[in-house]
Amino acid sequence: DIVMTQSPLSLPVTPGEPASISCRSSQSLLHTNGYNYLDWYLQKPGQSPQLLMYMGSNRASGVPDRFSGSGSGTDFTLQISRVEADDVGVYYCMQAVQTPPTFGPGTRVDIK
Amino acid sequence: QVQLQQWGAGLLKPSETLSLTCGVYGGSFGGYYWSWIRQPPGKGLEWIGEISHSGYTNYNSSLKSRVTISLDTSKNQFSLKLSSVSVADTAVYYCARSLNGMDVWGQGTTVTVSS
Numbered sequence: 001d002i003v004m005t006q007s008p009l010s011l012p013v014t015p016g017e018p019a020s021i022s023c024r025s026s027q028s029l030l031h032t033n034g035y036n037y038l039d040w041y042l043q044k045p046g047q048s049p050q051l052l053m054y055m056g057s058n059r060a061s062g063v064p065d066r067f068s069g070s071g072s073g074t075d076f077t078l079q080i081s082r083v084e085a086d087d088v089g090v091y092y093c094m095q096a097v098q099t100p101p102t103f104g105p106g107t108r109v110d111i112k
Numbered sequence: 113q114v115q116l117q118q119w120g121a122g123l124l125k126p127s128e129t130l131s132l133t134c135g136v137y138g139g140s141f142g143g144y145y146w147s148w149i150r151q152p153p154g155k156g157l158e159w160i161g162e163i164s165h166s167g168y169t170n171y172n173s174s175l176k177s178r179v180t181i182s183l184d185t186s187k188n189q190f191s192l193k194l195s196s197v198s199v200a201d202t203a204v205y206y207c208a209r210s211l212n213g214m215d216v217w218g219q220g221t222t223v224t225v226s227s
Contacts, residue, residue, distance in 0.1 A: 041157075048220050061215070092156065100161075
């Protein structure tokens with residue numbers, strides 16, 4: 001199975017400031033079709049996970065443009081340009097290039 | 113707007129079979145994969161398996177011998193069965209729709225395995 005790692009595992013943030021989460025995979029997530037099969041999810045406290053980004057850099061429906069995704073191969077980044085209080089929760093990256101899809105350990109984001 | 117509503121038994125004894133169902137409301141099965149994911153208490157997410165709209169299944173090899181995912185298109189439902197459960201299967205179980213990412217999730221069902 002592909003192993004996913006994230007850093008940092010905990011990220012205190014200040015509202016209005018930018019934030020960044022790194023995700024790395026043990027194998028390349030670049031498919032032969034040219035797409036990187038890397039998704040980002042946010043699990044807000046007490047809720048089901050919700051999709052933020054798919055294929056590395058595509059925002060899911062309804063996701064604010066404060067969120068952006070980048071990277072290719074084995075290194076990916078989720079950036080929040082200006083953090084809001086509603087962005088707190090645990091952020092997971094997930095690879096979907098190989099079965100089984102595997103998740104990173106999660107990055108807990110909370111307000112300083 | 114598609115919604116997923118899931119249900120099933122929340123308390124099981126070791127060796128019993130976990131059975132959960134996920135209803136799809138406001139949409140059809142066509143063109144998507146339908147997945148099950150679980151989250152042990154205080155831990156991260158684990159993909160269990162998926163079924164396509166045509167009934168093709170993929171399972172996590174770590175659970176494959178115990179998992180069955182099935183589809184009932186007439187009822188707009190898909191189901192998860194996990195046999196011979198143990199305490200290690202205690203988790204919140206989620207159903208989700210998948211195409212470009214898992215974009216719709218159920219509300220989650222807490223399943224506790226205890227003697």
